[in-house]
Amino acid sequence: MNKSVSCFVFLLVLIMCVAFSGVSQGIELNPIKERIEETIKLGESNPGKKIFETDLVKAAIFGNWPDYGGGLIKTKLVNLAVMAAMTRKARKNLKEEDAHAMMGSDILTISYRGGEDVFKIKLSQNGRLIEPVKMARPNTDRKGAKDHIVFYSVSFPYSKLDLEEKTTILILKDFGDEKHVVDFSRIK
Helix, strand or coil: CHHHHHHHHHHHHHHHHHHHCCCCCCCCCCCCHHHHHHHHHHHHHCCHHHHHHCHHHHCCEEECCCCCCEEEEECHHHHHHHHHHHHHHCCCCCCHHHHHHHHCCCEEEEEEEECCCEEEEEEEECCEEECCCEEECCCCCCCCHHHCCEEEEEEEEHHHCCCCCEEEEEEEECCCCEEEEEEHHHCC
16 A cells, blocks of 8 residues: 555656646747757757757658658747758858747647649548648749749648647548658657
8 A cells, every 4th residue: 555655646747747847738829038059059060961860850740851742840849940951051151130039939830741643631630630721833934944843831820730649641632642640749
């Protein structure tokens, strides 16, 4: 009896420590200043495509990203890290106002690289389909675009998403749809 009471107390204390420690699971909508600064430093210290090898960004990748048939879930922090890395690769620094603008976003963006036959990208959570508020298709009319991988960008309001749930990303194509299951609770 004593052993079960002490296990219960230990478990209760552990739950309280996690709950009050400020450790969050899932996508962070309001990251603290220190977290934002850490993320910028992470991007700057991993310029260019090296950022895709970091734990923060790796958790937001699905499929074969950055190649054909893959995507990137651009949360506020993931987008910030990637932008800081790409800006550093260009031998510049991310501007503070750009970082603040990213933190003020109320949408989750998903970037996907695939063929021209993609006509819609949706999310599914707990049997509920979530339509994008915006889907940007690439302009394949410009010179040289046919030789490159087509790049799509879709946006979903955070307010319609459960940020700690497993989510299916549905890539709807003319021939053969794709499904990618991601766990939002593992992405920051």
